[in-house]
Amino acid sequence: MTDTKHMKVAITRFDPDQDEAPRLQEYEIPVTPGWKVLDAINYIKDECDSSVSHRWSCRMAVCGSCGMMVNGEPKLTCKTSLDQYGDRIVIEPLANFPIVRDLVVELDGFMHKFRSVKPWIIRAKEQAEDAAELNEKGTFSQSPEQLATFKQFSMCINCLLCYAACPVVANEPEFIGPAAIALGHRYDLDSRDEGEATRLEIFRGEGTVFSCSFANECSEVCPKNVDPAAAVNQAKFAAVIDWAKNLVLPRGGN
Amino acid sequence: MAGPANPEAMAPPKPGPTRTAPPQQPSTWWSAPRIRNYLLFDATGIVYLLAGLVALRLVWALGKGPEAWQAALASLSNPLYLGFHVLALVSVVFVAVRFFSLFPKAQPKAIGPLKPPPAQVILIGLYAAWIGVTAILCAIIGGVF
Numbered sequence: 093m094t095d096t097k098h099m100k101v102a103i104t105r106f107d108p109d110q111d112e113a114p115r116l117q118e119y120e121i122p123v124t125p126g127w128k129v130l131d132a133i134n135y136i137k138d139e140c141d142s143s144v145s146h147r148w149s150c151r152m153a154v155c156g157s158c159g160m161m162v163n164g165e166p167k168l169t170c171k172t173s174l175d176q177y178g179d180r181i182v183i184e185p186l187a188n189f190p191i192v193r194d195l196v197v198e199l200d201g202f203m204h205k206f207r208s209v210k211p212w213i214i215r216a217k218e219q220a221e222d223a224a225e226l227n228e229k230g231t232f233s234q235s236p237e238q239l240a241t242f243k244q245f246s247m248c249i250n251c252l253l254c255y256a257a258c259p260v261v262a263n264e265p266e267f268i269g270p271a272a273i274a275l276g277h278r279y280d281l282d283s284r285d286e287g288e289a290t291r292l293e294i295f296r297g298e299g300t301v302f303s304c305s306f307a308n309e310c311s312e313v314c315p316k317n318v319d320p321a322a323a324v325n326q327a328k329f330a331a332v333i334d335w336a337k338n339l340v341l342p343r344g345g346n
Numbered sequence: 347m348a349g350p351a352n353p354e355a356m357a358p359p360k361p362g363p364t365r366t367a368p369p370q371q372p373s374t375w376w377s378a379p380r381i382r383n384y385l386l387f388d389a390t391g392i393v394y395l396l397a398g399l400v401a402l403r404l405v406w407a408l409g410k411g412p413e414a415w416q417a418a419l420a421s422l423s424n425p426l427y428l429g430f431h432v433l434a435l436v437s438v439v440f441v442a443v444r445f446f447s448l449f450p451k452a453q454p455k456a457i458g459p460l461k462p463p464p465a466q467v468i469l470i471g472l473y474a475a476w477i478g479v480t481a482i483l484c485a486i487i488g489g490v491f
Contacts, residue, residue, distance in 0.1 A: 106367050108365040113367060161372060164348075164372030184370065185370070187348065187351060187369065187370055187371040188351050188352075188355040188371060189369050190358075191367040191368075191370070192366055193364075198356070198357075198362065200359070200360075201356040202356060204358065259384065261355060261356065262351050265355050265356070281455055306452070308384075309381070322451040322452065325448075325451070325452035326453065329452065330454055333457060
Protein backbone atom coordinates (compact mmCIF):
# COMPACT_ATOMS: atom_id res chain seq x y z
CA MET A 93 0.00 0.00 0.00
CA THR A 94 1.39 3.41 -0.93
CA ASP A 95 2.03 5.98 1.74
CA THR A 96 -0.14 8.88 0.54
CA LYS A 97 0.22 12.23 2.27
CA HIS A 98 -1.65 15.47 1.87
CA MET A 99 -0.01 18.57 0.47
CA LYS A 100 -1.08 22.16 -0.05
CA VAL A 101 -0.33 23.33 -3.58
CA ALA A 102 -0.69 27.04 -4.32
CA ILE A 103 -0.99 27.83 -8.03
CA THR A 104 -0.99 31.15 -9.85
CA ARG A 105 -4.37 31.85 -11.40
CA PHE A 106 -4.95 34.51 -14.03
CA ASP A 107 -7.89 34.76 -16.37
CA PRO A 108 -7.28 37.64 -18.81
CA ASP A 109 -11.05 38.12 -19.22
CA GLN A 110 -11.77 38.44 -15.50
CA ASP A 111 -8.68 39.08 -13.40
CA GLU A 112 -6.88 42.39 -13.04
CA ALA A 113 -3.72 40.65 -11.86
CA PRO A 114 -2.47 37.13 -11.13
CA ARG A 115 -3.38 35.64 -7.75
CA LEU A 116 -2.59 32.45 -5.88
CA GLN A 117 -5.17 29.72 -5.36
CA GLU A 118 -4.46 26.91 -2.92
CA TYR A 119 -5.53 23.29 -3.29
CA GLU A 120 -5.05 20.47 -0.80
CA ILE A 121 -4.42 17.20 -2.57
CA PRO A 122 -3.33 13.63 -1.76
CA VAL A 123 0.21 13.04 -2.96
CA THR A 124 1.74 9.66 -3.67
CA PRO A 125 5.48 9.21 -2.98
CA GLY A 126 7.49 9.58 -6.18
CA TRP A 127 5.14 12.09 -7.75
CA LYS A 128 6.63 14.92 -9.74
CA VAL A 129 5.38 18.50 -9.47
CA LEU A 130 3.67 18.04 -12.84
CA ASP A 131 1.71 15.09 -11.40
CA ALA A 132 0.32 17.39 -8.73
CA ILE A 133 -0.76 19.99 -11.29
CA ASN A 134 -2.34 17.32 -13.48
CA TYR A 135 -4.16 15.90 -10.44
CA ILE A 136 -5.55 19.35 -9.64
CA LYS A 137 -6.68 19.84 -13.23
CA ASP A 138 -8.23 16.35 -13.43
CA GLU A 139 -9.80 16.10 -9.97
CA CYS A 140 -10.16 19.56 -8.41
CA ASP A 141 -10.39 22.34 -10.97
CA SER A 142 -10.47 21.72 -14.71
CA SER A 143 -10.01 25.42 -15.44
CA VAL A 144 -6.32 25.35 -14.42
CA SER A 145 -4.18 25.99 -17.51
CA HIS A 146 -0.62 24.73 -17.92
CA ARG A 147 1.69 23.45 -20.66
CA TRP A 148 3.11 19.95 -20.67
CA SER A 149 3.70 17.15 -23.10
CA CYS A 150 6.38 14.45 -22.87
CA ARG A 151 6.70 13.94 -19.08
CA MET A 152 10.34 12.94 -19.55
CA ALA A 153 12.34 16.18 -19.67
CA VAL A 154 12.63 16.24 -23.44
CA CYS A 155 9.95 18.59 -24.78
CA GLY A 156 10.74 21.54 -22.50
CA SER A 157 7.07 22.55 -22.16
CA CYS A 158 6.53 22.31 -18.42
CA GLY A 159 9.01 24.86 -17.06
CA MET A 160 7.55 26.75 -14.09
CA MET A 161 8.63 28.43 -10.89
CA VAL A 162 8.47 26.02 -7.97
CA ASN A 163 8.94 27.77 -4.64
CA GLY A 164 10.60 30.60 -6.53
CA GLU A 165 13.09 28.42 -8.47
CA PRO A 166 12.78 27.73 -12.21
CA LYS A 167 12.17 23.99 -12.57
CA LEU A 168 11.13 21.50 -15.19
CA THR A 169 8.07 20.21 -13.35
CA CYS A 170 8.13 16.75 -14.91
CA LYS A 171 11.65 16.26 -13.54
CA THR A 172 11.17 17.79 -10.10
CA SER A 173 10.13 15.43 -7.35
CA LEU A 174 7.54 16.57 -4.81
CA ASP A 175 9.35 14.57 -2.13
CA GLN A 176 11.96 17.31 -1.66
CA TYR A 177 9.36 19.84 -0.57
CA GLY A 178 7.45 20.13 2.71
CA ASP A 179 3.70 20.28 3.18
CA ARG A 180 3.16 23.27 0.91
CA ILE A 181 4.57 24.39 -2.42
CA VAL A 182 3.95 27.41 -4.59
CA ILE A 183 3.84 26.92 -8.36
CA GLU A 184 4.00 30.02 -10.52
CA PRO A 185 4.52 30.73 -14.23
CA LEU A 186 8.10 31.23 -15.43
CA ALA A 187 9.50 34.51 -14.17
CA ASN A 188 10.32 37.31 -16.62
CA PHE A 189 7.64 36.28 -19.16
CA PRO A 190 4.22 37.89 -19.71
CA ILE A 191 1.47 35.61 -18.39
CA VAL A 192 -1.17 34.44 -20.84
CA ARG A 193 -3.27 32.42 -18.40
CA ASP A 194 -2.54 30.71 -15.06
CA LEU A 195 0.80 28.90 -15.56
CA VAL A 196 1.05 29.58 -19.30
CA VAL A 197 3.48 32.26 -20.44
CA GLU A 198 3.82 34.24 -23.68
CA LEU A 199 6.64 32.77 -25.83
CA ASP A 200 6.54 35.09 -28.86
CA GLY A 201 9.19 37.37 -27.33
CA PHE A 202 11.55 34.42 -27.05
CA MET A 203 10.80 33.16 -30.57
CA HIS A 204 11.57 36.60 -31.97
CA LYS A 205 14.92 36.70 -30.12
CA PHE A 206 15.66 33.09 -31.04
CA ARG A 207 15.22 33.75 -34.76
CA SER A 208 17.50 36.79 -34.54
CA VAL A 209 20.61 34.60 -34.02
CA LYS A 210 19.87 32.50 -37.13
CA PRO A 211 19.79 29.12 -35.37
CA TRP A 212 20.16 26.98 -38.47
CA ILE A 213 23.02 25.79 -40.67
CA ILE A 214 24.10 28.53 -43.05
CA ARG A 215 26.00 27.48 -46.15
CA ALA A 216 27.93 30.01 -48.20
CA LYS A 217 27.58 28.04 -51.43
CA GLU A 218 24.56 27.11 -53.49
CA GLN A 219 23.16 23.63 -52.87
CA ALA A 220 24.50 22.31 -56.20
CA GLU A 221 28.04 23.45 -55.41
CA ASP A 222 27.78 21.84 -51.98
CA ALA A 223 27.31 18.45 -53.61
CA ALA A 224 31.08 18.07 -54.00
CA GLU A 225 31.46 18.07 -50.21
CA LEU A 226 28.80 15.45 -49.54
CA ASN A 227 29.67 11.85 -48.74
CA GLU A 228 28.37 8.81 -50.61
CA LYS A 229 25.13 8.91 -48.57
CA GLY A 230 24.48 12.46 -49.73
CA THR A 231 25.13 13.98 -46.29
CA PHE A 232 27.98 15.91 -44.71
CA SER A 233 30.50 13.84 -42.80
CA GLN A 234 31.37 14.93 -39.30
CA SER A 235 33.97 13.34 -37.05
CA PRO A 236 33.18 12.52 -33.39
CA GLU A 237 35.59 15.29 -32.39
CA GLN A 238 33.75 17.83 -34.55
CA LEU A 239 30.44 16.68 -33.06
CA ALA A 240 31.79 16.90 -29.50
CA THR A 241 32.66 20.58 -30.06
CA PHE A 242 29.02 21.65 -30.13
CA LYS A 243 26.97 18.65 -28.93
CA GLN A 244 26.56 19.98 -25.39
CA PHE A 245 24.92 23.17 -26.66
CA SER A 246 22.64 21.25 -29.03
CA MET A 247 21.01 19.51 -26.05
CA CYS A 248 18.96 22.65 -25.28
CA ILE A 249 15.23 21.86 -25.18
CA ASN A 250 14.12 25.52 -25.09
CA CYS A 251 12.47 25.07 -21.70
CA LEU A 252 13.39 28.71 -20.96
CA LEU A 253 14.29 28.11 -17.31
CA CYS A 254 17.49 30.05 -18.08
CA TYR A 255 15.44 33.13 -19.03
CA ALA A 256 13.50 32.89 -15.76
CA ALA A 257 16.75 32.70 -13.79
CA CYS A 258 18.80 35.33 -15.64
CA PRO A 259 19.12 38.66 -13.80
CA VAL A 260 19.99 40.40 -17.08
CA VAL A 261 16.79 39.21 -18.79
CA ALA A 262 14.93 40.61 -15.78
CA ASN A 263 16.55 44.02 -16.11
CA GLU A 264 17.39 44.51 -19.81
CA PRO A 265 14.37 43.58 -21.95
CA GLU A 266 16.43 43.86 -25.16
CA PHE A 267 18.85 41.10 -24.05
CA ILE A 268 18.38 38.15 -26.40
CA GLY A 269 19.14 35.76 -23.57
CA PRO A 270 21.01 32.55 -22.73
CA ALA A 271 19.22 29.87 -24.78
CA ALA A 272 19.17 31.90 -28.00
CA ILE A 273 22.87 32.74 -27.71
CA ALA A 274 23.75 29.15 -26.76
CA LEU A 275 21.99 27.85 -29.86
CA GLY A 276 23.54 30.51 -32.09
CA HIS A 277 26.94 29.57 -30.70
CA ARG A 278 26.12 25.89 -31.25
CA TYR A 279 25.85 26.55 -35.01
CA ASP A 280 29.03 28.66 -34.96
CA LEU A 281 30.87 25.59 -33.65
CA ASP A 282 29.29 23.20 -36.15
CA SER A 283 31.79 22.16 -38.83
CA ARG A 284 28.99 22.13 -41.46
CA ASP A 285 28.04 25.75 -40.81
CA GLU A 286 29.52 28.76 -42.61
CA GLY A 287 27.53 31.50 -40.94
CA GLU A 288 29.83 32.28 -38.03
CA ALA A 289 30.80 35.74 -39.32
CA THR A 290 27.11 36.68 -39.68
CA ARG A 291 26.28 35.53 -36.16
CA LEU A 292 29.35 37.14 -34.60
CA GLU A 293 28.28 40.42 -36.18
CA ILE A 294 24.91 39.92 -34.46
CA PHE A 295 26.64 39.02 -31.19
CA ARG A 296 28.59 42.30 -31.26
CA GLY A 297 25.32 44.26 -31.41
CA GLU A 298 23.23 45.74 -28.62
CA GLY A 299 21.60 43.42 -26.10
CA THR A 300 23.61 40.34 -26.96
CA VAL A 301 26.63 38.58 -25.46
CA PHE A 302 28.22 41.66 -23.91
CA SER A 303 25.09 42.36 -21.88
CA CYS A 304 25.74 39.13 -19.96
CA SER A 305 27.25 39.74 -16.53
CA PHE A 306 28.22 36.05 -16.14
CA ALA A 307 25.93 35.50 -13.18
CA ASN A 308 25.93 31.82 -14.22
CA GLU A 309 22.32 31.44 -13.10
CA CYS A 310 21.30 30.07 -16.49
CA SER A 311 23.73 27.16 -16.14
CA GLU A 312 22.73 26.53 -12.53
CA VAL A 313 19.07 25.95 -13.44
CA CYS A 314 19.54 24.23 -16.81
CA PRO A 315 17.93 20.75 -16.55
CA LYS A 316 19.96 19.38 -19.47
CA ASN A 317 23.42 20.61 -18.38
CA VAL A 318 23.76 22.67 -21.54
CA ASP A 319 25.76 25.33 -19.67
CA PRO A 320 24.47 28.38 -21.56
CA ALA A 321 26.78 30.66 -19.54
CA ALA A 322 29.75 28.88 -21.11
CA ALA A 323 28.26 29.38 -24.59
CA VAL A 324 27.56 33.08 -24.00
CA ASN A 325 31.06 33.75 -22.71
CA GLN A 326 32.75 31.66 -25.38
CA ALA A 327 30.76 33.70 -27.90
CA LYS A 328 32.13 36.88 -26.26
CA PHE A 329 35.67 35.63 -26.86
CA ALA A 330 34.85 34.62 -30.43
CA ALA A 331 33.21 37.99 -31.17
CA VAL A 332 36.25 39.89 -29.86
CA ILE A 333 38.75 37.69 -31.70
CA ASP A 334 36.75 38.04 -34.93
CA TRP A 335 36.57 41.83 -34.45
CA ALA A 336 40.35 42.04 -33.86
CA LYS A 337 41.01 39.81 -36.89
CA ASN A 338 38.85 42.06 -39.08
CA LEU A 339 40.70 45.09 -37.74
CA VAL A 340 44.12 43.67 -38.63
CA LEU A 341 43.05 41.88 -41.81
CA PRO A 342 40.04 43.90 -43.06
CA ARG A 343 39.52 41.74 -46.15
CA GLY A 344 40.22 38.44 -44.42
CA GLY A 345 43.87 38.67 -45.49
CA ASN A 346 42.98 38.63 -49.22
CA MET B 347 3.49 35.32 -4.22
CA ALA B 348 5.72 36.72 -6.92
CA GLY B 349 6.32 40.43 -7.35
CA PRO B 350 6.45 42.52 -10.53
CA ALA B 351 9.42 42.17 -12.91
CA ASN B 352 10.42 44.59 -15.66
CA PRO B 353 7.11 45.01 -17.58
CA GLU B 354 8.96 44.83 -20.91
CA ALA B 355 10.87 41.62 -20.08
CA MET B 356 10.40 39.01 -22.85
CA ALA B 357 7.59 41.08 -24.38
CA PRO B 358 6.54 39.97 -27.87
CA PRO B 359 7.49 42.34 -30.72
CA LYS B 360 3.79 42.93 -31.34
CA PRO B 361 1.07 42.53 -28.69
CA GLY B 362 -1.02 39.40 -29.24
CA PRO B 363 -4.82 39.26 -29.41
CA THR B 364 -5.13 38.25 -25.75
CA ARG B 365 -4.41 40.52 -22.81
CA THR B 366 -1.46 39.27 -20.78
CA ALA B 367 -0.40 39.94 -17.21
CA PRO B 368 3.00 41.62 -16.84
CA PRO B 369 6.00 39.40 -16.06
CA GLN B 370 6.70 38.49 -12.47
CA GLN B 371 9.75 37.50 -10.53
CA PRO B 372 9.88 35.53 -7.28
CA SER B 373 9.48 37.72 -4.24
CA THR B 374 11.80 35.33 -2.41
CA TRP B 375 14.76 35.93 -4.76
CA TRP B 376 16.86 37.23 -1.87
CA SER B 377 16.51 34.04 0.12
CA ALA B 378 18.06 31.78 -2.54
CA PRO B 379 21.72 31.18 -1.61
CA ARG B 380 22.84 31.22 -5.26
CA ILE B 381 21.28 34.62 -5.95
CA ARG B 382 22.62 35.88 -2.64
CA ASN B 383 26.14 35.01 -3.77
CA TYR B 384 25.61 36.83 -7.06
CA LEU B 385 24.27 39.89 -5.26
CA LEU B 386 27.24 39.81 -2.90
CA PHE B 387 29.49 39.67 -5.95
CA ASP B 388 27.71 42.73 -7.38
CA ALA B 389 27.84 44.53 -4.03
CA THR B 390 31.64 44.28 -3.91
CA GLY B 391 31.59 47.04 -6.53
CA ILE B 392 30.59 49.44 -3.74
CA VAL B 393 33.62 48.33 -1.69
CA TYR B 394 35.93 48.95 -4.68
CA LEU B 395 34.39 52.39 -5.20
CA LEU B 396 35.07 53.28 -1.57
CA ALA B 397 38.61 51.84 -1.78
CA GLY B 398 39.16 54.05 -4.84
CA LEU B 399 38.01 57.10 -2.87
CA VAL B 400 40.47 56.20 -0.07
CA ALA B 401 43.26 55.97 -2.66
CA LEU B 402 42.22 59.34 -4.14
CA ARG B 403 42.29 60.86 -0.67
CA LEU B 404 45.87 59.63 -0.25
CA VAL B 405 46.87 61.08 -3.63
CA TRP B 406 45.25 64.38 -2.67
CA ALA B 407 47.17 64.34 0.67
CA LEU B 408 50.39 63.61 -1.21
CA GLY B 409 49.83 66.73 -3.28
CA LYS B 410 49.35 68.83 -0.13
CA GLY B 411 52.83 68.05 1.17
CA PRO B 412 54.74 65.70 3.51
CA GLU B 413 52.81 66.60 6.66
CA ALA B 414 49.42 65.99 5.06
CA TRP B 415 50.73 62.70 3.64
CA GLN B 416 51.97 61.52 7.04
CA ALA B 417 48.67 62.53 8.65
CA ALA B 418 46.72 60.61 5.99
CA LEU B 419 48.91 57.55 6.51
CA ALA B 420 48.45 57.79 10.28
CA SER B 421 44.69 57.99 9.86
CA LEU B 422 44.74 54.60 8.13
CA SER B 423 45.56 52.95 11.47
CA ASN B 424 42.07 53.94 12.64
CA PRO B 425 40.09 50.73 13.42
CA LEU B 426 37.39 51.83 10.99
CA TYR B 427 39.91 52.00 8.14
CA LEU B 428 41.46 48.70 9.21
CA GLY B 429 38.02 47.08 9.23
CA PHE B 430 37.27 48.55 5.80
CA HIS B 431 40.51 47.19 4.36
CA VAL B 432 39.80 43.74 5.78
CA LEU B 433 36.40 43.97 4.04
CA ALA B 434 38.13 45.05 0.81
CA LEU B 435 40.54 42.09 1.07
CA VAL B 436 37.67 39.65 1.62
CA SER B 437 35.84 41.20 -1.36
CA VAL B 438 38.86 40.82 -3.63
CA VAL B 439 39.39 37.20 -2.60
CA PHE B 440 35.68 36.42 -3.06
CA VAL B 441 35.54 37.98 -6.54
CA ALA B 442 38.82 36.38 -7.61
CA VAL B 443 37.74 32.90 -6.49
CA ARG B 444 34.36 33.31 -8.19
CA PHE B 445 35.96 34.62 -11.40
CA PHE B 446 38.60 31.89 -11.44
CA SER B 447 35.97 29.18 -11.01
CA LEU B 448 34.02 30.46 -14.04
CA PHE B 449 36.95 31.46 -16.26
CA PRO B 450 37.87 28.01 -17.69
CA LYS B 451 34.48 27.40 -19.24
CA ALA B 452 34.51 30.80 -20.93
CA GLN B 453 37.52 29.80 -23.03
CA PRO B 454 36.94 29.49 -26.76
CA LYS B 455 36.93 25.92 -28.06
CA ALA B 456 39.97 26.82 -30.19
CA ILE B 457 41.88 29.82 -31.50
CA GLY B 458 43.04 28.66 -34.90
CA PRO B 459 44.93 25.41 -34.32
CA LEU B 460 45.38 26.15 -30.60
CA LYS B 461 43.06 24.51 -28.09
CA PRO B 462 42.78 25.78 -24.52
CA PRO B 463 44.50 23.68 -21.84
CA PRO B 464 42.35 21.59 -19.46
CA ALA B 465 40.33 23.54 -16.89
CA GLN B 466 42.54 22.36 -14.01
CA VAL B 467 45.66 23.68 -15.75
CA ILE B 468 43.96 27.06 -16.30
CA LEU B 469 42.91 27.15 -12.65
CA ILE B 470 46.41 26.29 -11.41
CA GLY B 471 47.84 28.97 -13.72
CA LEU B 472 45.40 31.60 -12.45
CA TYR B 473 46.07 30.84 -8.79
CA ALA B 474 49.86 30.65 -9.38
CA ALA B 475 49.80 34.04 -11.14
CA TRP B 476 47.69 35.54 -8.33
CA ILE B 477 49.99 34.23 -5.60
CA GLY B 478 53.07 35.27 -7.59
CA VAL B 479 51.89 38.84 -8.18
CA THR B 480 50.81 39.14 -4.52
CA ALA B 481 54.25 37.91 -3.37
CA ILE B 482 56.06 40.40 -5.64
CA LEU B 483 53.87 43.29 -4.43
CA CYS B 484 54.43 42.27 -0.79
CA ALA B 485 58.18 42.14 -1.44
CA ILE B 486 58.14 45.62 -3.01
CA ILE B 487 56.05 47.07 -0.17
CA GLY B 488 58.26 45.28 2.40
CA GLY B 489 61.37 46.88 0.89
CA VAL B 490 62.95 43.63 -0.33
CA PHE B 491 63.66 45.19 -3.76
